[in-house]
Amino acid sequence: MRYVFVLLLFIATLYGAKPVHLSSKYESAIKCKTCHEMMVSDWSGSWHSKSHYNKDEYFRKSIDFTARKSLQNVNSVKIKCAKCHNPRISVTKVSDEYNVVAALGLDAGTKIDKALEDKKISEGINCLVCHNIDKIHDKAPASIRGMDRVEWTRNGMMSGPFKNSKSPYHKTQYRSFFDKNPNKLCFVCHANDHSIVSSKLLFTNMQKEYKGSQKCIECHMSKKFSGYASTYKFKGTEIKKRRIRHHLFAGAHKERMWKKALELHLSQKKQHLVIEISNPQPHNIPTGFGGRELLVDIQFIDAAGKTNKKEISLTTHYTRKHGRTSIPHLAIKQSKNLSVPAKGKKIIRLLIPENAAATKVTLYYRLANEEIRNLLHLTDPIWKKKFFINSKKLEF
Template sequence: MKLLLLLALMGLNIYAAQVVQVADKYKDSTKCKACHNHIVTQWDNSWHARSHYDNDEYLQKTIDYVARKESGKSLNTIKVECAACHNPRISVTSTTSEYDAIAALKLDKDSAVNKAINSDRISEGINCVVCHNIDQIHDNLPDTKRGINRVDWMPSGTMTGPYGDAKSPYHKVQQRDFMDTNPNQLCFVCHANDTSEEGHRFIDMQSEFKSGGKQCVDCHMSPRKDGVAATIRDASGQAHKRLIRDHGFIGGHIEKMWNGALKVDVSKSSRGLEVTLTNPQPHAIPSGFGAREILIEAQYLSSGKNIKNEVVSLTNHYISRHNKPTVPHLAVKTVESISIPAEGSKSFSIPIASGSDQVIISVSYRLVNDEVRGILDLKDPLWSKKMIIKQVKLKL
């Protein structure tokens, strides 16, 4: 029995990420516009289209910071590590210590690694030929193998999709269940868990997920609705009518998604104000990427005049091996992890300001907490913007 287990584990370890080059004809979303322009436009506004180093300030500065702090690892090595999920069509999937030594001397300009990092094949991040070129997802692999390390690609030019009967003059097609009845399997290729350089698991979205109800795509794409997959007309002179989903992948960066994302109840008790946050979603909030934050702000008024403010911050703090605050990717541990569990609730007590006759409670969300924003010196106002979840007024 033990021998079998050992053999099985060895088999898993032999599996290495396969690289399949994408032909010029399919390499970026502009190639799909002639027939799928509506989809390209929606995807282009999503954060999947911004998952490359050059297009997301937060990602870029985290990668730079990790490379600065991890002595012995070059910037390109960190970029390759992160590319597993952020740029899975990359043509190099690991680097060696010899490479890092050459990179430290700046002699790596013509290396395969440097060419892979700077290739226009990956500049669009998670584009059409990431999701629609996946052939198989290997859920028998250890759960740390993610992104490019968990999938096999189709030959370039075959698109996987939800339909069994589609025909296209531009590319071959194949139907897959992860595009149809089991789309969570596709999302979990990347949105499952992530581990720091120190081996600390700072995200575990898949194990927190309460399956059984809606799928990721119902809320973050759209429910299925009438439309067309391709605008080109077929032999009968019509564009083929289909059930489709939007490709906006709307989420935490989009203010309107936060409106009502949590239920907020406020009452008076002997301890002060009781604020209860209830999360109807099937995953924790905040969840996904670390260092997100929920703010509960109480503004106390007396005869309409503001007399006092109280603020409660619900966020994760990360500690480095030097016992200092750090970013998730360098953490040895998480302290003060306060998120609202899937389909659960949490209550917080806030002292009531004496002399107040009214309180306005605002619950909002921020993409990056003060601590990590400070460490990385993030400039774009997006990262500190308060996105309103709910406001409640109460007479005291």
């Protein structure tokens, strides 16, 4: 047991990122706008820019719920989640003394309180999260995640995809995880996530489930196109034309991304309707965060045009101690994973009602299932909204 403890401590100190002070010259995306307008405006519309307690209702209420139900201080939970959600935070651990101080309500103005209120982390996954990564420990055990997997560059050094760039505002350095192997960069955080009560309860395991080597950025940033990495023109030099990408990081919260994300095929086998949902993407859908939901809406239509409706929910349910409903982060048990596997399919069979003449099946996606929306009292309509994926008809 003692050896295990020593080993864990050793691994943690081996990989734990040391926070680097950020100069106000670089700390926020607005500072990059004069010269990298497109990247800044693309990124501002992404959910990477909303990854902060004050900006994402679901994230905030998950933290509050976790703190309340596990009798921890809210700030301690925030610091745990910051590993991936706010990795430029200057404090990475919470001491026992702090917990005592915080429990007495005397934590205002402490180092931890200041670190959490700092403007530098309010932008979530901003430019300086990705472009200040110097090294990625991609061979580290899967349990080392987020900022513990990386080492930061020094102040004012931007790592990126070019071997020959110069900027008057900052230094530059080439790193292969921006061009040759960018999935390595995404897997720093999009690898696995587990309950804080039981590290064996993985509610997402994207890196392990990933099929093939397609680049995430081809689908979630954009295809490469000819443009300018920087529009800044200095001292009579020409601005270089480059092959660049949009910085959209568009995903589950963007309805347009869902259209045709899954394929649907209907057929009849004797008395049964066979619904085949195929996933051409390299990762499971839903993947990522637990509690996401696929809805299969089935309508049987009779000869007189009357419809008979049925809705099937493909989602995961979580329970904590005493069998109580839970969010993934506090779960000790989860129901069977109903995701459509990467490059795989899911088949649903239903008995066709006797009088049915035709059927219409529609597939939707929802960010949070009903159980979680109720548990956390999520109020923003986005969590409930049904995003259209695909629809098919069949006559019997």
